[in-house]
Amino acid sequence: MRNLQLSFNQTQKVRLEKALERLESLSSKSNPNSCVTVGDTIPVYEDGILKGHGTSDQKGELAATVCGVVERINKLIYVRALRARYKPETGDIVIGRVIEVVPKRWKLEINFTQDAILMLSSMNLPDGIQRRRTAVDELNMRSIFTENDLVCAEVRSSQGDGSLQLQARNQKYGKLERGQLLTVDPYLVKRRKQHFHHLEEYGIDLIIGCNGYIWIGEHVEARDKMVVDQGSNSEQLIAECDKNSMDLDEQDGTCTPREARQNICRIANAIRVLSRLGFNITVEVILETVNLSNSLNLDIHDMLGSEFYVLVAESEAERRSLSKRKR
């Protein structure tokens, strides 16, 4: 949690500090001796250890190259940095924005040291047929994704020089529309089994990208590739139409209904609060925060006020202490 720039009054400050202290005391399972700074020697107790990230061999001893916590898993010793850029691994779900369209590939910006590459051959064609990409396909690349589109994809591999290759060969990957993108710090998103969540009660799709980009959007049914072709039409209509008019009833439905938009904003604010407080972003925590705001009948913009921050911190401390007691 870095310098929350909010004005807390005295009681709120006290409550917030109490909640944070409680959280700290609950989470101190790691040995305080295992914090290292750059250049510190890491004590090694056995032979045959594997040197992981954040360590380097210096004059026969293991030294840390980042400030962080030493983690030991079997024979692997590595230093987990407290704040670091996104570290991609094969199979990660990421969300990226198209920056460039170059022959046979798209370049996406994914909050990583370099832009990721999505090859034309790693993308399903609109008509769904599996075939060789011809020159005509190359010329029509812009009809699939153009600049500044949001794309959801999976990390296929990382090349030797550090560049990243993505693939989007599944129905659930592809262009993201009708929703909001949020950026949080990548270290707040842990790798889980599921990154795609469909929140039924709100009718919202939630995609938590491992690179810290989170997509909250109106629920789209199993992607029909035909939607991509009509994409340009519906987007124009969405831009023009009024929030309240649901009478415009085209083939694929145009305006996002007002309630869906409010839900999207509510969930987005919940995620903003959680990321400012430095809590891990998981579906359960997000839903709890949203339920908390609903139970208090808070207006959506009040969720970013200081009172809600304090409440969220307190409820998180409560939740963690409960789960610890259960164990």
Add this chain to the structure above:
Amino acid sequence: MEFVSPEGLRLDGRRPTEMRQLRAEIGNVAKADGSAVFEMGNTKVIAAVYGPREVRCEYSMANFSTGDRMRKPKGDRRSTEISLVIRQTMEACILTHLMPRSQIDIFVQVLQADGGTRSACINAATLALQDAGIPMRDIVTSCSAGYLNSTPLLDLNYVEDSAGGPDVTVGLRLLSCGTYGYTLGPMD
């Protein structure tokens, strides 16, 4: 002018081998990957680190490129020299081979200058790099020293710096086995 009194006190009451009060804070610039504010007495410096990120090309016009000579190019000789010094110091420590084809931007700004700005800049940059989680070989710390009234003085302030005696800024790398080596030593 007397910079060291007969009792052995300097103008601000310090002993010759005494440093000024140090203060440091990290995380001030929310947008940056890493940031730090470093104070050595009255000298205050803020550093922000962005990176590693995609190498982008920057376009700028030289001031002689148009018909009439344009505005002065950014940075006079002194700040260019200091930028180069800081960059070389950091490059010696950052494990650049772990981040191929990306760039790390370090922006340092002096908020208050009272002598020893070079050292404060290096210290602030080191802290900001560590805050950003960029892998480094070693930490670099830096301090200035000089010689006035036949006494070696540590951590000069502005008055002592401009007194005309020799001064040196030294950057020290703390190697893991505890011995020290120096990375830079420009003498003015």
